[in-house]
Every structure is written in structure tokens, then in C-alpha cells.
Amino acid sequence: MSSIFVVLLLGTGLALGLVAYRSITQIVDSSNESVLKSGSKFAIAHTEAVFAPANTIVEQLANASAMRSRTLRGRLQAMPLLISGLELSENITSVYVGNEEGDFLLVRRLPKDPDLAKTFDPPDGTAYIVQSLERSEGGDAAGHFLFVDRKGRVIRFDERDDYTKYDPRKRGWYNAALGVDALIATDPYLFFTTREIGTTVARRGSYPEDLVTVVGADITLNTLGQAMAGIRPTPHSQIMLLTRNGEIVAHADPEKVVTIKADGSPAPRRIDTLDDPRIDGAFDRFVGQSQKAAAQNRFTEQGSEDVWEVAFESVPIRGGRDLVLAMTIPRSELRAESTRLVLQGVVLFIVLLIVGVILVIYIAGRVTQPLRQLQALAEAIRRFDFSKTDEVRTPIAEIEDLARATSMMQDTIRRFLEITSTVAAEEDFDKLLDRLLDEIIATTQTEAGILYLTTPDGKYLEAQAQRLDARRDLPVSVPSVALSNTDSLLIRSIADEHAESAQASELELNRIGLPDIAAVMDDAPSFLLAAPLYNRQGELVGVLLLFETTEMEPALVRFTEALSGSAAVTVEARQLIEMQKELFESFIQMTASAIDAKSPYTGGHCARVPDLTKLLAAAADKSTDGPFADFSLTEDDWEAIHVAAWLHDCGKVTTPEFVVDKATKLETIYDRIHEVRMRFEVMKRDAEIAYLKSVTESGGSDEKRSALEQELAQLDADFAFIASCNVGGEFMTDEQVSRLNDLAKKGWTRTIDDRLGVSHEELSRKEREPKKSLPAVEPLLADRLEHRFERPETEKLDCDNPWGFKMDVPELLYNRGELHNLLIRRGTLTDEDRYKINEHIVQTIKMLEKLPFPKHLRSVPELAGGHHEKMDGTGYPKGLTKDDMSPVARMMAIADIFEALTAMDRPYKKGKKLSEALKIMTFMVKDRHIDPDLFNLFLDARIYESYAEKYMPPEQVDAVNPDDYRVKVGG
Incomplete structure (x- = not known):
């Protein structure tokens, strides 16, 4: 019935709509024709209104006697009439008269356009410009421009010779008007001066017998x-x-x-x-x-x-x-009105149709409404939308039972998801267990609960969380339960591999070690429920124990079993995360230990820099004003700082210790000064042998003995000099360099093949030069090709390397030339040695960027790899500036420098006192090597004191006034 009614309404509405549309369209089309005609009439009337003032003034001027004057003075008497003609309409731009003798007089308004007006060079006050052309009987022409104010007074009179070329008799309007005794209008054309479209209206003068004249006006x-x-x-x-x-x-x-x-x-x-x-x-x-x-x-x-x-x-x-x-x-648009009226009819039709449909739906809805509610609830559950809590009311019992079951299913799924989302949001494992237990107690609507986890040895169950309802702690000491205690409800549930319930009798409570639990609960428990927790491998993780005051229904037991499975997976997942973190931390410590075993002082450095960095980061995090007022750190940030600080020098595992520990210039795996000493010993023995041969052959003498002693003394002195140069303590002078070069040229005799007993790599290096015949005279200090170690292609850095390193890479990997090393002006390191040491930060970044860090640790390579950068961009390996670095990376740079300055375990230098280290860092701030804001924070928070108490011996810690070292930022 309702369908028939809807069809009738629809048919009637469509018929009425079509009839109305046709009628309205005819009316609107007729109206549109009227619109076209009225628009045409208006345009014609407006066109006539534009031309009418010009026609009037031209007719008047054609009859004016002043227009027939043969002199300029006479024609100027008509200027007021010309000006009044201009004022009739703004569309009239100029009025003029020309005669058969070639004379011409034109009056125009001063153009409103400043650029056009400027072309006439008018004086101040000019309102009109009079252009006059006068020809004498001999044909000579004189042109004049008169600048007139609004009262018709002449302000300036200019002679214009350039105007004499104009001849009105040659103009189209002039000749057109001569041919007829009536008003003429030219075709519209573009005015040259104003660039506007206009036309000219002209008429021949009324008295041609006196003087033939033509009067004209320009109209825009x-x-x-x-x-x-x-x-x-x-x-x-x-x-x-x-x-x-x-x-x-x-x-x-x-x-x-x-x-x-x-x-x-x-x-x-x-x-x-x-x-x-x-x-x-x-x-x-x-x-x-x-x-x-x-x-x-x-x-x-x-x-x-x-x-x-x-x-x-x-x-x-x-x-x-x-x-x-x-x-x-x-x-x-013409038919927009008809469309609007049709739409109104459609809307009216739809309203009527809706009213009819509503009546039909209302009747059927009284019966089907509960089913639609259930359908909506089921659809919401399918979309995991649990916001619908409307109670379904119906007189039909079967539908009411279905509604109750659906509502219970909704609550169960919602609680499962709430547990999952709540647990997933908690990062702290200890807090996680409390929250997990809170959610289980709330979901099962029990009074209290205890969550036991197995100990690492698998022998006991230890309580890790104990809670009352309303998210309160259970104030009782919960003992561990031995897995061998088979009488306990906990162990029975494990043995049966499913949830077990029992009455909370005194005996049962004693077996689990909780005889006094009733005293700390709001209501004494009457029943217990234990559910074992198994991970995905079927291994026991723990046991969930719940307390209730009423008997537990089988449905609650099954529900708890389902919850326990979800809880077990959650606990296992979080345990795995904690184990992975511990494993990663152990790798970090293992790396530091490896560096420590490789070079003890470097390992100490790796342990001390993290403490310094964290002290500085904590000070910045606590700042409430100044440059670090907005600086704050999350738990993830602290973890990234910890990892980066411990691994900031992990690349040193690739740095050879003979380079890092190079205390003398000739030191490699061992100090080659011993080879040089042995050469001197050989040279001394050669001198003694030569002396003894001389004595044997020609007898001894005091002179020979004295010469020998002098030679031996000189050799001792030369070696002592070379040995002092090897230490590298002072800057070498040009004289010392010259003496070394001279000593290097001295020779010693080698009688044994130096290619015997060497490795194949050393042999290949020696074979770069021809083999010498024995005995061979060798230079005392040599720079041979075998001393030059080529740099592998894999260690070279292109300008566009993927890491962004900007370092000058020496051509050689090592240059162990004896003279080359001894000629080092200051220190003990060659360019190759220094790069090899600095390269540790390159290796650090490469190693760390290869690690698959999680999202919150992806800043570790940047934090760890920036501690040798400088605020002015002159650091390495990337040449970063202050703006390119994060605050934590700048903190690590300060920590690295301060630790290096004060460290007492360096083999190549002594640690600086506290005041000396701070003074050096002050200079580094002024040189824009370290961040001034962080250095001032380092002083204000007295971080140096906290560090000194823990790591520096008392004799190294002297009195320090932080105000003496504070640097004015920007000064």
C-alpha cells in the first residue's frame, strides 16, 4: 500500500513539474525578449545623450559671428562661448573652428591624465589650452598656445612654430562638412592624445559669403x-x-x-x-x-x-x-528564473512525498525499530565503535534476548581492546604490570588481584603487581611461591593448564602465603581464581590470581582464561623488549670494553664522556629561563643521549694503537729510534775498526787515538740530537731541520740482504726500488718508497660522499719515512697519522648509520658524530656550524673537550688542572669552537665540580671562580 502511494505521489509531482516548467519557460522567454528590447532602447537613448550636447554647441557656434573673424583677437572673443560648449558635457574634449584661409582656433580641457597633461608643459592654474593657427595674406603661418585658467584669463602665451604645419583645410571633418549644409558626424576613431574611442561632429558656418568656416567638436x-x-x-x-x-x-x-x-x-x-x-x-x-x-x-x-x-x-x-x-x-542565465521556480515545485513535491513516506515508515517502524537498533549496534561493533550504549526496548522477548547478548558481546570486545590500548601506551615495564592488572580487575569486576611472574631460574613465582579495585595498591607482603608446592591453587592451575577456582578458605590462603589478606581488603574474599599465563611457545610466564566476594560463574572463569592469554602475550612482548634493550646495552658496554682493552685510556674516555654529557643535558632540561628555557628532554631523548654518548668514539676500534699512542716521531709498532741507535753503534764500531786497522798497519799514536775519541763523541752527540728530535716536545727550528738533513746524508755499511725474513707485503714494498749490491752504503736516515703506504680506494672520500664528510684526505695511508717523521715541526704526528686519528669519527658515523635504530634513536649518529665539529664550521668531519647541530650534539662536544683536557691517563700528555682546562675552553669559546651558551651553563650549573669530585684526583682540582671564565654571548 505504501509503495502504491509513493508511486502516485511521484507521478503527480512529475506531471505538475513538467507543465509548470513549460509555462514558466514561455513566460521567461517572453520576458527575456523584453529585456533585449529595453536594453537596446536604453543604449540608443544614452548614445543620443552623448551626441546631443556636441550637436547643440556646434549648431550655436556655426551661427556665431565671432567664428567669421579674420584675426586671432576677433576669434578669441568667442573663447567664452567655446569654453561654455566644453562644459556642456565631459564627453566633449575639444571645440574648434577652421576657415578657408587656413586659420584655426581650438579650445581643449587640460587632460586629467598627468602624463598627457605634461606633454603640453602647462603652468600652474591651467584649466584650458587654446591652440591658434593664423596665416597671413602671403601664406606665412604663426602658431600659438594660450594657457587659460577657469575664469578665462590667459596665464601664458607661447609661440609654437611646430604648429604651423597643421592645416584644417586638409582634415576629413572639414571637407565632409563643406559638402553639405547640415551637421555631419565622422565614423568613430581612436583619439591620438587620450587613446579613447570618439567621433567628431562638425558643421559649415551659416554665412559662407563672408568667410567659409567649419565648426567642430570632438566627443569621447x-x-x-x-x-x-x-x-x-x-x-x-x-x-x-x-x-x-x-x-x-x-x-x-x-x-x-x-x-x-x-x-x-x-x-x-x-x-x-x-x-x-x-x-x-x-x-x-x-x-x-x-x-x-x-x-x-x-x-x-x-x-x-x-x-x-x-x-x-x-x-x-x-x-x-x-x-x-x-x-x-x-x-x-536567461532561464535561471524558470529553473528556480521549477526547483521550488520540486522541493514542494519532495516535501509532500516525504510527509507521505514518513507516515508509512512510522507505522512500520513501530515494529522494526528494535531490529534496526540491533543492526546499527552490530555495524558499530564491526567498525570497532563502542560509543553506542542505547538500550533496546521491545515487547518481543526473542529480540530482547538478542539485544542483551549483543550488548554483552560489545562490552567484552571493548574491554579487550581497552586492555590492549592501555597496555600498549605504557612504556615502563613495572608500571605496565600494574596497569595490566588494573584493567583485568576492572574488566572481570573482581575485588583484587596479584600478578605472579616466574623467576629466571624457573623455580618460583614472584609477585610483580598486587592491586585492589579502583586502581589502588594491595597493602600486603606477598611471598614467593615455589613451583614445587603442588598443594597451592596456583600450582594446580599450572598442572591442569587452565583456570582454577576455589573457596578462599584459611587453608587455601595459607598455601599461597596470604593468611591475613582479608584484613587489607574492603570485603573479605570468598573465592579465588588462578589462571596460568603461557607465552606463544607454550612456556610458563606467570600466574594471575583474582579475589572475589561471590562465587565465580563458569562464564567468568572462561573469560579470565581468555584475558590471561592476552595478558601473557603482552607480558612476553614487553619482556622481549626489555631483553632487547638489555642486549643492546650489553653490546654498547662490550664495545666500550673492547676499546678499553685495546687502549685503556680511550675506554676510560668512553665511560666519562656520557656522565659529562648527561650532567649538561640535565642542567639544560631544568633551565626555566635563558637560552634553554624551552629545552626539554623526553625518555626517548635520554635514551638517545645515553647510546650516542657511549658510542661517540666507537670508531676508535678501527684506529691502530701505534698511531693513537705515537709518543715519539719514529714510533710505529715499536720505536724505530732503536734502529737508528743501532746504526750509530755500527758507525762507532766501524770507526774503532778503522782505528785498529790503522794502528796495525802503521802503529798507534796519540793523534789517532784523539781523532777516534772525537769521532765517537760526535757520533754520540749526533744520536743524542736525533733522539731529542724524536721526542717531539718542542718546536723545531730551521737550524735543527738543517742539521737533521745533513745527518741523514751520512752513510753506514750494510752487508746483509735486508729482504730476508720479511713478510710478503713488506717484500713487495721493498721491491719498488732496485736491490742494492752488498756491501751497500745506506743513508743514516732514509725516506724510501717502502715507507709509503698507499691509501686503498675504499678509504678515499669524494666531494659528494653520501655522509657529507668534508675532510682533506692525505694521498698516503701512512708515510713512515724516517727523515719525514723526524722533520715534524711540532708534536709526533704526520698528516697521515693525524688524519688516521681523526678518521675515528668518520668510522663512528659509518658504523652507527649502518645500525637499524628505531625511530626514537635515529638521531644517535648525528649526536655521536658531531663532537669534533666547531661552531664556526671549521671542525670535522662535516664542517657543521652551530645552526647545523642539535643542542645535544653541541653538549657532547663540550663534554669530549673537557674530559680530554683533564684526563690523567693519556700517554702523550699530562691532564690539565681544573682552572687550566676552563681557561683553555674560554679561549675556545672566543674562537667560536664551542657553544658559548652551553659553556656558561657548564659554569653556572657547576658541572665541572660534580665531574671533578668523581673523576679527578685532589691535586688536580684547584680553586675556581666561575665568573672568571664566563663568556659574554655575542660580545
Whole structure:
């Protein structure tokens, strides 16, 4: 029945809508025809209003006797009349008179456009410009410009020779007016001075027997365009005034009236340049058939998005050729009113239909509403939307039972998800267990609970969480339960591998070690429920124990078993996370231990820098004002700092210790000064042998003995000098360098092949040079090809390397030339050695970037790899500036420097006292090597004191006033 009613309503509404639409469309079409006609009439009337003042003034001036004067003075008497003619209409731009003798007088307004006015160079106060041309009987012409104020007074009189070339008798308006005894109007054209479309109205003087004159006036048509914009019947309609050859005279958009030609000159725009084929094609058809008796002036054109109605009307011009009014209107806008009325009818029809449908639905809904509620509830559960809690009321018992079961299912799923989301949001494992137990107690609606976990040895159950309902702690000491205690309810549930319930008798409570639990609970427990927790491998994780005051139904037991499975997976997952963190931490400590075993002082450095960095980070985190007021650290940030600080020098595991510990210039795996000493010993023995041979051959003498002793003493002195250079303590002078070069040239005799018993790598290096015949005289200090270790291609860095390193890489891996090393001016390291030491930070970044850090630790490579960067961008390995570095990376740089300055376990230097270290760091701040804000925080928080108490011996800690070292930021 309801379907038939709906069909009847729909059919009636459609029929009424069609009839109404046709009627309204006819009415609107008729109205639109009236709109087109009224627009045409308005445009014609406005055009006549533009021309009328000019026609009037020209007729008056044609009869004025002053216009027939043969002198300038006489013609100027008519200037007030000319000015009054200008004031009749703003469309009149100039009024003028020319005669048969070539004389000419023109009065124009000073142009409003400043640029146009400037071309006349008018004096202040100028309102009108009078242009005069006077010819004598001999044909000589004189041109004058008169600048006149609003009262007609001449302000300035200029002679203008350039104006004498103008001859009114050669102008079109002059000759056109001579031919008829009536007013004439020229075709619209572009005025040169104002670049506006206009026309000229002219008439021959009334007394040609005295002197033939022609009076004219220039009219602008720009107000016609404004009128076009005002009479548009619809928003997207277009109205324009055209000549019959297609030139646009007036348009609502002024930019569509004038165009710029290729040579830069302006010209009237033609209709075919508008890129509008709708009006262009219709205009051609209108002009082509306009001579017929019944010319068509209405056209329909198809556009890209709409159908357009195009209409044309002729606009008569007195004394000139007619203009054409063109109007285009989109049909959709013409019929918008009919569409609106039809829509109103449709809305009314829909309202009536809705009312009828509602009546039908209301009756059926009384029966089907509960089913729809259940359907909506089931759909919400499918989308995991548990916000719907409306109670389903129905007199049908079966539907009510279904509603109750669905609601219980919704609550169960919601509680499971709440437990999952709550547990997932907790990061602290200890807090996690409390929250997990709270959610289980709330979900099962029990009174209290204890969560036991197995001990690592698998022998006991230890309570890890104990809670009352309402999320309170259970204030009782819970003992561990041995897994061998088979009498306990906990162990029985494990043995049966499912949840077990029992009465909370005194015996049962004693077996689990909780005889006094009733005293700390709001209500004494009557029943216990134990559910074992197993992980995914079936291994026992723990036991869940719940306390209740009423008997537990089987449904609650099964529900608890299901919850225990979810809880076991959660506990296992969090235990795995904790184990992974512990494993990762052990790897960190193992790396530090490896560095420590490799070089003890480096390992100490790795342990001390984290403490310093954390002290500085904590101080910045606590700041409530100053540059670190907005600085704060999360738990994830602290973990990243911990990892980065411990691993900031992990790349040192790749740095050879003979480079790091290079205490002398000749030291590699061992100190090669011993080889040099042995050469001196050989040279001394050679000297003694030579002396003994001389004594044997020619006898001994005091002179020979003295010479030997001098030579031996000189050799001892030379070696002592070389040994002192090897230490590298002081800067080497040019004299010392020269002496070393001289000593290097001394020779010693080698009689044994130096390629015997060496490794194949050393042998390949020696083979770079030809083998010497024995005995061979060798230089005392040599720089051989075998001392040059080539750098592998894999260790070279391109400018566009993926890590962004900006370091000058030496060509060689090592240069162990003896003379080359001894000639080091200061210190003990060659460029290759220094790069090898600095390269540890390169290796650190490479190693850390290869590690698959989780998202919150992805900043570790940046934090660990920036402690050798400087605030001015001169550090390494990337040349970062302060703005390129995070605050923590800058903190680590300060920690690394302070630890290095004060460390007492360096083999190559002594640790600085506290004051000395701070003074050096002050200079580093001034040199823009370290962050001044962090250094001041380092002083203000007295971090150096906390560090000194823990790591520095008393004799190294001297009195320090932090104000003596504080640096003014920006100063």
C-alpha cells in the first residue's frame, strides 16, 4: 500500500513539474525578449545623450559671428562661448573652428591624465589650452598656445612654430562638412592624445559669403561602455557598440576597446580579435543580410559549455553612419528564473512525498525499530565503535534476548581492546604490570588481584603487581611461591593448564602465603581464581590470581582464561623488549670494553664522556629561563643521549694503537729510534775498526787515538740530537731541520740482504726500488718508497660522499719515512697519522648509520658524530656550524673537550688542572669552537665540580671562580 502511494505521489509531482516548467519557460522567454528590447532602447537613448550636447554647441557656434573673424583677437572673443560648449558635457574634449584661409582656433580641457597633461608643459592654474593657427595674406603661418585658467584669463602665451604645419583645410571633418549644409558626424576613431574611442561632429558656418568656416567638436564614447555594464541583464551577459565594419566603439570592459599593434601604436579593436566565435559569427551573418526588408537580428550560438542568445540593434547617429548594438546572454542565465521556480515545485513535491513516506515508515517502524537498533549496534561493533550504549526496548522477548547478548558481546570486545590500548601506551615495564592488572580487575569486576611472574631460574613465582579495585595498591607482603608446592591453587592451575577456582578458605590462603589478606581488603574474599599465563611457545610466564566476594560463574572463569592469554602475550612482548634493550646495552658496554682493552685510556674516555654529557643535558632540561628555557628532554631523548654518548668514539676500534699512542716521531709498532741507535753503534764500531786497522798497519799514536775519541763523541752527540728530535716536545727550528738533513746524508755499511725474513707485503714494498749490491752504503736516515703506504680506494672520500664528510684526505695511508717523521715541526704526528686519528669519527658515523635504530634513536649518529665539529664550521668531519647541530650534539662536544683536557691517563700528555682546562675552553669559546651558551651553563650549573669530585684526583682540582671564565654571548 505504501509503495502504491509513493508511486502516485511521484507521478503527480512529475506531471505538475513538467507543465509548470513549460509555462514558466514561455513566460521567461517572453520576458527575456523584453529585456533585449529595453536594453537596446536604453543604449540608443544614452548614445543620443552623448551626441546631443556636441550637436547643440556646434549648431550655436556655426551661427556665431565671432567664428567669421579674420584675426586671432576677433576669434578669441568667442573663447567664452567655446569654453561654455566644453562644459556642456565631459564627453566633449575639444571645440574648434577652421576657415578657408587656413586659420584655426581650438579650445581643449587640460587632460586629467598627468602624463598627457605634461606633454603640453602647462603652468600652474591651467584649466584650458587654446591652440591658434593664423596665416597671413602671403601664406606665412604663426602658431600659438594660450594657457587659460577657469575664469578665462590667459596665464601664458607661447609661440609654437611646430604648429604651423597643421592645416584644417586638409582634415576629413572639414571637407565632409563643406559638402553639405547640415551637421555631419565622422565614423568613430581612436583619439591620438587620450587613446579613447570618439567621433567628431562638425558643421559649415551659416554665412559662407563672408568667410567659409567649419565648426567642430570632438566627443569621447567611453561613458557608453560604463552604460553597457549597467544594463547587463545577467552576470555573464556582454553588451557592446560596434561600427558596421566590426570595430568596437564601446564595451563594458575598457581593455577590449583598444588594442596595441605590432609597432606599439594603439588602434581600435575589431570584434574578430575577441576570440569569441559566438558573437563574431553572428555579427557576420547580421551585417551580411541587414539590407533585406525583414532582417534577422536574433541568433542562437552553441558555446563550449552553454547555448548563447545573440541580439543586434541598429543605433542611428545624426549626420553619420549607424552603429550596431550587440548583446550576448547565456541561455542558462536567461532561464535561471524558470529553473528556480521549477526547483521550488520540486522541493514542494519532495516535501509532500516525504510527509507521505514518513507516515508509512512510522507505522512500520513501530515494529522494526528494535531490529534496526540491533543492526546499527552490530555495524558499530564491526567498525570497532563502542560509543553506542542505547538500550533496546521491545515487547518481543526473542529480540530482547538478542539485544542483551549483543550488548554483552560489545562490552567484552571493548574491554579487550581497552586492555590492549592501555597496555600498549605504557612504556615502563613495572608500571605496565600494574596497569595490566588494573584493567583485568576492572574488566572481570573482581575485588583484587596479584600478578605472579616466574623467576629466571624457573623455580618460583614472584609477585610483580598486587592491586585492589579502583586502581589502588594491595597493602600486603606477598611471598614467593615455589613451583614445587603442588598443594597451592596456583600450582594446580599450572598442572591442569587452565583456570582454577576455589573457596578462599584459611587453608587455601595459607598455601599461597596470604593468611591475613582479608584484613587489607574492603570485603573479605570468598573465592579465588588462578589462571596460568603461557607465552606463544607454550612456556610458563606467570600466574594471575583474582579475589572475589561471590562465587565465580563458569562464564567468568572462561573469560579470565581468555584475558590471561592476552595478558601473557603482552607480558612476553614487553619482556622481549626489555631483553632487547638489555642486549643492546650489553653490546654498547662490550664495545666500550673492547676499546678499553685495546687502549685503556680511550675506554676510560668512553665511560666519562656520557656522565659529562648527561650532567649538561640535565642542567639544560631544568633551565626555566635563558637560552634553554624551552629545552626539554623526553625518555626517548635520554635514551638517545645515553647510546650516542657511549658510542661517540666507537670508531676508535678501527684506529691502530701505534698511531693513537705515537709518543715519539719514529714510533710505529715499536720505536724505530732503536734502529737508528743501532746504526750509530755500527758507525762507532766501524770507526774503532778503522782505528785498529790503522794502528796495525802503521802503529798507534796519540793523534789517532784523539781523532777516534772525537769521532765517537760526535757520533754520540749526533744520536743524542736525533733522539731529542724524536721526542717531539718542542718546536723545531730551521737550524735543527738543517742539521737533521745533513745527518741523514751520512752513510753506514750494510752487508746483509735486508729482504730476508720479511713478510710478503713488506717484500713487495721493498721491491719498488732496485736491490742494492752488498756491501751497500745506506743513508743514516732514509725516506724510501717502502715507507709509503698507499691509501686503498675504499678509504678515499669524494666531494659528494653520501655522509657529507668534508675532510682533506692525505694521498698516503701512512708515510713512515724516517727523515719525514723526524722533520715534524711540532708534536709526533704526520698528516697521515693525524688524519688516521681523526678518521675515528668518520668510522663512528659509518658504523652507527649502518645500525637499524628505531625511530626514537635515529638521531644517535648525528649526536655521536658531531663532537669534533666547531661552531664556526671549521671542525670535522662535516664542517657543521652551530645552526647545523642539535643542542645535544653541541653538549657532547663540550663534554669530549673537557674530559680530554683533564684526563690523567693519556700517554702523550699530562691532564690539565681544573682552572687550566676552563681557561683553555674560554679561549675556545672566543674562537667560536664551542657553544658559548652551553659553556656558561657548564659554569653556572657547576658541572665541572660534580665531574671533578668523581673523576679527578685532589691535586688536580684547584680553586675556581666561575665568573672568571664566563663568556659574554655575542660580545
